[in-house]
Amino acid sequence: MHEFSLASAIVEQVKEIIEEHKAIRVKKISISAGPYELIIPDLLQDSFKIITDELEKFRESVLELIRKPARITCLECDYNGEPDSEGDEEFAFNFKCPECGSRDTHIDRSYLTIESVDLELPS
Amino acid sequence: MSQEKKISVRETVYKKNDDLAEEIRKNMKNKGKLFFNIMGSIGAGKTLLLENLAVKLSTHYRVFVINGDIATTIDADRIAKHGVKTVQINTGGGCHLNANLIAKELEKINIDDFDIFFTENVGNLIxxxxxxxxxxMNIVVVSITEGEYVVKKHPIIFKDAEIAIINKCDLDGLGFDSQVLEEDASKIKSGMKVICTSAKTGQGIDDFIEALGIEIPRDE
Known part of the structure; x- marks a missing residue:
């Protein structure tokens, strides 16, 4: 259940942003993730609620999860983009190159990204 | 009155962890140390493999093992019996180690007192x-008793690994089959070193040590 660790990491990073901008509170946090992050959205939301429950700067804040398609870079033919749309019958996750069929691909996990935060600032 | 502002961040959630991990990696490399992360399911045989490594390596190297588990010091105690220094991290309910937990343990010791470092990560393939x-270097351990589909179900953890250990190969043919796991692990990544071991009989342990790039000087 790595969602709790991820929610903690998100909150720690957003705390720094709140501090940097001297914000009153954060209203919304938008994060993006692809299928390789293996995130269960409900568990992430529950973890976020537990962690921020008593944090005044996160009062009524919303965590928005934007799903993005998987992205690979083929180490055989340098293809960069989505994996083979026909999927992979053998493995539980598809990281097959659509150009040359290789599974020797780099999977982009930096995808789990804080895209933006909506802050309430003092006027 | 207050105002609202959208701030574009576009930064990975793992940034803090990744930055600290990179710092640990560079520091270890600059000091000429080796640091290996062993991952695998509960019951795959990680601790017994580390006991085997401890026996073979401790006569020539100063080894430090960081064990991760949700509770107890059972694993660290087992490995410590073989003459290496161990520390147990109890994560509470946490299902993985991270760079921060490792950094905290490394701060408590003098890195120069050791040559080779291992982590035994919390038992989990996700x-x-x-x-x-x-x-x-990351090492993933799976055992043939986990069934023939274990690599097919959990390929992602192998993506960042350099070595795949197929353990409990002494049971090969006794209702279990190592071949399909070896083949699957090889398909995920070219250059993956796939080694069949038995932590129980010692089979493949020398090959594992060789794959780690560790030389054991021959006795005079």
């Missing part, structure tokens, strides 16, 4: 995959 601990 969560440890994304959390860099700062090791120079």
């Amino acid at each position: 969560c440890p995959a994304a959390w860099d601990v700062g090791a120079q």
Whole structure:
């Protein structure tokens, strides 16, 4: 259940942003993730609620999860983009190159990204 | 009155962990140390493999093992019996180690007192995959008793690994089959070193040590 660790990491990073901008509170946090992050959205939301429950700067804040398609870079033919749309019958996750069929691909996990935060600032 | 502002961040959630992991990796490399992260399911045989490594390596190297588990010091105690220094991290309920947990343990020791470092990650084939601990090499251990589909179900953890250990190969043919696991692990990544071991009989342990790039000087 790595969602709790991820929610903690998100909150720690957003705390720094709140501090940097001297914000009153954060209203919304938008994060993006692809299928390789293996995130269960409900568990992430529950973890976020537990962690921020008593944090005044996160009062009524919303965590928005934007799903993005998987992205690979083929180490055989340098293809960069989505994996083979026909999927992979053998493995539980598809990281097959659509150009040359290789599974020797780099999977982009930096995808789990804080895209933006909506802050309430003092006027 | 207050105002609202959208701030574009576009930064990975793992940034803090990844930065710290990179710092650990560089520091270890600069000091000429080796640091390996061993991952695998509960019951795959990680601790017994580390006991085997401890026996073989401790006569020539100063070894430090960081064990991760939700509770107890059972694993660290087992490995410590073989003459190496161990420390147990209890994560509470946490299902993986991370760079911060490792950094805290490394701060408590003098890194120069040791040559080779291992982490035995929390038993899990999912969560440890994304959390860099700062090791120079990741090793995934699966055992043939986990069934023939274990690699097919959990390929992602193998993506960042350099070595796949197929353990409990002494049971090969006794209702279990190592071949399909070896083939699957090889398909995920070219250059993956796939080694069949038995932590129980010692089979493949020398090959494992060789794959780690560790030389054991021959006795005079």
